[in-house]
Amino acid sequence: MNDSLLDFSKSALLTMGVELELQLVESRTGDLTRAASDLIALVTRTPFPGDVKPEITESMLEVSTAVHSAYAPLRAQLLAMRDALVTGADRLDVEVCGGGAHPFQRWYDRQIYDRPRFRHVAGLYGYLAKQFTVFGQHVHIGCENGTQALRLLHRLSAYIPQFIALAASSPYYQGVDTSFDCSRLNSIYAFPLSGRAPFLTDWPAFERFFGKLKRLGVVESMKDFYWDIRPKPEYGTIEVRVFDTPLTVERAAALAGYLQSICAMLLERDDELSEEIYLAYNYNRFQACRFGLEGQVLDSITGESTPLHIAVLQTLDACRPFARDLQATDALDEVERWIRTEGNDARWQRETMQSRRSLAELVLESADRWRGRAHQPADGALHAYG
Amino acid sequence: VARGRRTFGGVRAFLATNAGCAPGAGFPAPGASGQQHDNKMDLTFLPDWPPVFPPAVAVAALALFAAALGEISARWLRLPRLLGYLAAGAVFGAGGYVLERLNLEPLPLRTLRLALDFAAAIILFDLGQRVSFGWLRRNPALLGASALEGGLCLIAVFATMRWLDVAPLAAALIATISLSTSPAVVLAVTREVRAQGQVTERVLLLTALNSIYAVVLSTLLLAWARLDSRGLLDDYLLHPAYLILGSLVLAALGARLFHLVATFVHHDRAVELVLMLAIVTIVFTASMALRLSPLLALLACGAFVRTSDRGRRLASSDFGLVSALALVLFFALSAATLDFRVLAAAGLPALALALVRTVCKVSAVGALAPLTGIVWRKGVFAGLGLLPMSTIALMLTQEVTQIHPQLGAEAGAVVLANVIVFQVAGALTLLFALRASGEAREER
Numbered sequence: 001m002n003d004s005l006l007d008f009s010k011s012a013l014l015t016m017g018v019e020l021e022l023q024l025v026e027s028r029t030g031d032l033t034r035a036a037s038d039l040i041a042l043v044t045r046t047p048f049p050g051d052v053k054p055e056i057t058e059s060m061l062e063v064s065t066a067v068h069s070a071y072a073p074l075r076a077q078l079l080a081m082r083d084a085l086v087t088g089a090d091r092l093d094v095e096v097c098g099g100g101a102h103p104f105q106r107w108y109d110r111q112i113y114d115r116p117r118f119r120h121v122a123g124l125y126g127y128l129a130k131q132f133t134v135f136g137q138h139v140h141i142g143c144e145n146g147t148q149a150l151r152l153l154h155r156l157s158a159y160i161p162q163f164i165a166l167a168a169s170s171p172y173y174q175g176v177d178t179s180f181d182c183s184r185l186n187s188i189y190a191f192p193l194s195g196r197a198p199f200l201t202d203w204p205a206f207e208r209f210f211g212k213l214k215r216l217g218v219v220e221s222m223k224d225f226y227w228d229i230r231p232k233p234e235y236g237t238i239e240v241r242v243f244d245t246p247l248t249v250e251r252a253a254a255l256a257g258y259l260q261s262i263c264a265m266l267l268e269r270d271d272e273l274s275e276e277i278y279l280a281y282n283y284n285r286f287q288a289c290r291f292g293l294e295g296q297v298l299d300s301i302t303g304e305s306t307p308l309h310i311a312v313l314q315t316l317d318a319c320r321p322f323a324r325d326l327q328a329t330d331a332l333d334e335v336e337r338w339i340r341t342e343g344n345d346a347r348w349q350r351e352t353m354q355s356r357r358s359l360a361e362l363v364l365e366s367a368d369r370w371r372g373r374a375h376q377p378a379d380g381a382l383h384a385y386g
Numbered sequence: 387v388a389r390g391r392r393t394f395g396g397v398r399a400f401l402a403t404n405a406g407c408a409p410g411a412g413f414p415a416p417g418a419s420g421q422q423h424d425n426k427m428d429l430t431f432l433p434d435w436p437p438v439f440p441p442a443v444a445v446a447a448l449a450l451f452a453a454a455l456g457e458i459s460a461r462w463l464r465l466p467r468l469l470g471y472l473a474a475g476a477v478f479g480a481g482g483y484v485l486e487r488l489n490l491e492p493l494p495l496r497t498l499r500l501a502l503d504f505a506a507a508i509i510l511f512d513l514g515q516r517v518s519f520g521w522l523r524r525n526p527a528l529l530g531a532s533a534l535e536g537g538l539c540l541i542a543v544f545a546t547m548r549w550l551d552v553a554p555l556a557a558a559l560i561a562t563i564s565l566s567t568s569p570a571v572v573l574a575v576t577r578e579v580r581a582q583g584q585v586t587e588r589v590l591l592l593t594a595l596n597s598i599y600a601v602v603l604s605t606l607l608l609a610w611a612r613l614d615s616r617g618l619l620d621d622y623l624l625h626p627a628y629l630i631l632g633s634l635v636l637a638a639l640g641a642r643l644f645h646l647v648a649t650f651v652h653h654d655r656a657v658e659l660v661l662m663l664a665i666v667t668i669v670f671t672a673s674m675a676l677r678l679s680p681l682l683a684l685l686a687c688g689a690f691v692r693t694s695d696r697g698r699r700l701a702s703s704d705f706g707l708v709s710a711l712a713l714v715l716f717f718a719l720s721a722a723t724l725d726f727r728v729l730a731a732a733g734l735p736a737l738a739l740a741l742v743r744t745v746c747k748v749s750a751v752g753a754l755a756p757l758t759g760i761v762w763r764k765g766v767f768a769g770l771g772l773l774p775m776s777t778i779a780l781m782l783t784q785e786v787t788q789i790h791p792q793l794g795a796e797a798g799a800v801v802l803a804n805v806i807v808f809q810v811a812g813a814l815t816l817l818f819a820l821r822a823s824g825e826a827r828e829e830r
Contacts, residue, residue: 026582027518028692034583034825042759058583091759093521093587 006207006222008149011067011142011236014264014326018074018256019064020245021055021135023097024089030363032059032105032133035094043088049080056121057133059105061085061096067142071260071328075253079372082249086371095367098252099345100170100184100244101134103359128191134184135245137167139256140237141263146203153197153229153238154273155266157281160228160242161288161297162315165308166335167243167255168292169345172359181292181346184244185285193219194226195282199275206231228285247345247369250334257323257331262315264322276300292344309339445501445715448478452718460578466813468574468717475721499784502719506570506777507670507684508712510597511662512705513569514688517594528588531754532595535772536565539746540603546742547800550735555611556796559786560735562607563779563801564743566600567593571774571809574713575816577706579826584760586825589771589816592751594685597778601682604782605629611790633678637686640669644691662705665691681781717809720780724806732803739804747772767819774812775805 026033036058043052051064063081068074082096089096143149168181180186188194200206213219222230232239240259246252279300287295293309306314316332316339323332338344348369353362455470463469522529540561547557572593576586609626644665651657669687673680748769755765783801787794820826 027521028516038584038760038764041761088759090524091527092584093518093525 006210006233008143008146008203008231008233009236010144012069013142013144013267014260015067015069015142016074016256016260017065017067017140017235017237018078018252019062019138019140020078020098020249020252021137022061022063022085022245023099023102023135024059024061025095025097025102025363025367027093027095027364027367030095030104030360030367032057032102033094034058035089035092036061038092039085039088039094042091043084049084050077052081052085059102060133060135067140070326071253071257071331074256075250075331078249078253082370082372095364096370097363097367098169098245098247098249098370099135099349099363099366100168100182101173101187103172103349103362104175105133125191134170134187136184136241137243137245137252137255139240139243139259140232140235141240141260142235142237144236146206146231146233147201148267149231149236149238150201150203150206151273152263152266153231154199154201154277155269156229156238156240156263157196158277158299159262159315160240160281161284161295161308162312163240163255163259164242164244164285164288165292165295166258166312166338166344167246167251168289169244169247169349171346171349172353172362175359177350177353180289181344182244182289185242185289188226191226193224195228196278197225197227197230199278201273244345247348247366248372249370250372251338251345254331254334257326257328258316258319258335260326261319261323261328261332264326265319268322292346293339312339442497444478445719448474448718448722449714451478452714456714466575466578466817468571468578468713468813469810471714471717472721472809475718476724476726478718479722479724498719498723501715502723503680503781504667504670505712505716505719506781507666507680508663508709509570509573509716509777510681510684511666511669511688511691512709512712513573513590513594513597514685514690515692515705516590517685517689517692518591519689519693521591525758527754527758528591529595531751531758532592533599534754535592535747535750535769536596536599538750539565539743542742542746543739546738547735550738552735552800553796555607555793556800558607559604559793559797560739560800562600562603563782563797564739564775564804565603566597566775566778566782567772568774568776568778568809568812569593569597570713570716570777571813572771572816573709574717575774575813576820577710579817579820579828581820581825582827583823583825585764585767585771585819585823588751588758588760588768589819592768592772594689596772597685598682600778600782601679601685602630604786605679605682608786608789611793629679630682632676633673633682634686636669636672636676636678636683638690640665640683640687641690641694643668644687645694659705659708663708679785681778681785716777720776720809724802726806728799728802729806731799736800736803739800740807743804744773764823767823770815770819773808773815775808776812779805 024033024035024039025031036054039061040052040054050066053062053064054060055062063085065074065077065081068077085096141152143152164182164185170182170184171177171180173183173187178186198209200209210219210222219225222232222234226241228242229238229240231237243252243255246255277300280298281300284295284297287297288308289295291308293307293312295308296305297308297311298305312335316336320329320332323329342348349362349366352365353359356362356365452471452474455474456467457470459465459470459473460467543561543564544557547560548554552560567589572589575581576590605626612625644661647661648658651661665687666684669683670680672678673683748766751769751772752762752766755762755768758765779801783794783798787798817826
């Protein structure tokens with residue numbers, strides 16, 4: 001039994017890093033394809049502007065940024081990684097694509113990437129592991145110590161519905177309109193250690209909790225928890241995992257900037273935490289997954305019900321002063337523009353589907369969007385804001 | 387032709403006698419009652435015995451037999467189904483023995499050839515659709531690698547044939563035909579194991595490209611052969627220009643027509659299949675009527691259909707079913723028409739061709755792989771995948787024989803021996819390559 005595994009490394013406060021799980025699809029049919037190892041081998045021939053690793057299947061890829069303290073360089077690195085991936089993918093005639101789930105892939109067709117941990121996961125979870133070909137964005141926020149991290153984690157839980165609704169991009173799954181904006185989290189919910197983290201507010205208590213589970217053999221490492229937010233002691237961060245991978249890196253960057261600003265705001269607060277905040281947690285989470293920005297969230301303390309798009313606008317107003325200090329104002333402007341004009345990616349996907357009427361075409365259009373082709377005018381709009 | 391057929395007046399006589407013996411017993415057959423009053427029965431409504439079937443039924447019987455042998459090949463031997471189809475065709479073809487046992491008339495060679503060509507037409511169109519000009523533009527090294535592979539193969543085979551005292555024109559023709567990879571084998575095997583990945587995509591692309599080279603070069607070569615015999619410069623320029631440009635124009639028109647109609651039938655699977663079959667038939671028959679190259683026209687038509695698919699209508703279309711049907715027929719019929727005696731007569735040039743072609747394809751594609759974005763090991767697998775020979779080689783040899791019988795006979799023996807060997811061996815190396823690169827997705 002080694003509790004020292006859970007030593008919380010100190011990070012610079014509010015630094016951030018982004019991980020994106022990406023889809024690799026056939027340029028002809030839009031179906032998921034096997035290309036991860038070839039694409040990784042190709043893009044790492046020259047120094048890759050970030051980190052790229054295989055994920056559980058050959059049609060999945062994970063890229064991650066360095067640690068950043070500001071939004072602009074984070075966005076720049078994400079754009080550089082995207083361009084490197086697109087250039088490599090072009091040479092292999094495959095498409096890279098965002099989105100929280102592939103709209104029509106059949107999970108039983110997927111092959112598990114050949115690595116011991118993935119084989120272990122596949123063996124343990126069976127069909128769940130293959131059904132798990134869903135694609136998320138994980139954002140790490142640096143904390144100075146474990147207790148601070150846990151307290152931030154619980155405060156942040158009130159904003160989880162906003163994050164789900166803003167990033168939602170998995171309305172189509174297994175060939176049908178799921179009627180959810182974010183269907184991805186339903187797949188993750190099937191895992192035994194998913195949902196919210198237990199209400200523990202200081203690090204030693206968390207270490208005891210982890211130690212017990214480890215002694216029982218329930219978990220081996222922090223990797224076995226699929227919580228919405230989980231502490232990552234070896235990095236000295238908390239990791240928000242509810243975002244679907246957006247259809248563009250610009251959105252991924254803006255979401256990280258928004259999260260960073262909210263964290264800055266929450267760290268200022270020092271009120272007492274109570275488990276009451278979780279009373280409506282699952283209800284709110286469902287509302288966000290199902291209805292996206294149209295969902296209603298309940299404040300379990302005041303009993304007030306607010307539509308999510310209003311809640312986002314209120315939060316934007318509240319955290320603008322903190323964003324200014326962090327130089328994340330552009331990110332907030334971008335998020336505000338989604339609310340006021342185009343909505344989330346799930347809405348774009350449904351609108352595209354209405355005009356194209358084919359999931360294959362939807363995937364290929366999404367791949368164009370990932371390249372930044374369809375996103376050009378939006379870029380201009382962003383500059384107009386700044 | 388009416389081998390062993392007895393015109394069964396005998397049966398009729400027998401029946402009539404019997405009826406006479408037992409008046410009133412009658413026959414259940416309707417329409418016979420009118421005749422029962424007179425003691426003499428008119429049984430002309432009955433068929434001759436045994437009944438005469440139109441030759442087409444032999445194709446159906448062959449297809450059934452092929453399906454059964456294909457299943458045996460896949461389930462018990464874990465080998466591609468096409469080996470079963472070939473075996474079925476070979477048994478059918480061997481002296482018409484099976485036909486005789488089933489009392490079927492052997493197919494007239496012309497009908498057989500036409501069915502074979504039509505099946506090949508569908509296959510070529512299907513392969514053409516897998517050619518992405520966009521990919522070649524984004525990764526020009528692929529085109530370079532393909533040209534180098536083709537050039538090396540061409541030169542090495544030609545030199546070897548000359549060294550073995552094959553006549554220059556025949557040597558050039560053999561070299562040209564040996565450039566090509568069989569679209570039928572490649573499509574059949576990759577589809578069957580649901581292969582997916584770089585080796586698969588490259589084998590498909592390079593197959594389409596080297597098929598185009600082979601068709602264009604052999605066209606030029608034939609024109610040269612005619613120049614040789616007649617000495618008219620017009621032939622040298624006009625005939626190939628007509629063949630190549632004409633085929634491309636026909637292909638473009640076919641593709642245009644396809645998209646024109648496809649716009650109306652957005653996403654109806656069945657209609658899309660009908661549309662595809664119609665376009666293939668039109669391009670195929672028109673190219674024959676206009677004496678163009680059906681090979682080039684259909685490959686190009688498939689490629690144009692995909693390239694001009696701006697609205698991405700094809701993304702969700704799948705012509706696999708029609709293609710699969712064509713593949714069964716193609717393999718069974720091609721084996722039925724092949725004369726296996728060429729194997730015995732093949733000799734040294736055929737053996738040399740097999741060796742040189744294999745070495746060239748595997749080494750060139752393998753060595754150039756890193757330039758095109760994959761590791762050389764996968765390039766070697768792609769090279770192994772390019773070994774199958776059949777469709778293009780068969781059709782080209784046939785085309786040559788029609789235009790230039792003597793040349794066809796000279797080159798044909800060497801090429802056909804290789805077709806017989808590499809239809810099977812090439813399917814196996816391709817299967818090996820797909821399995822070894824982890825791109826085959828077979829159910830265990």
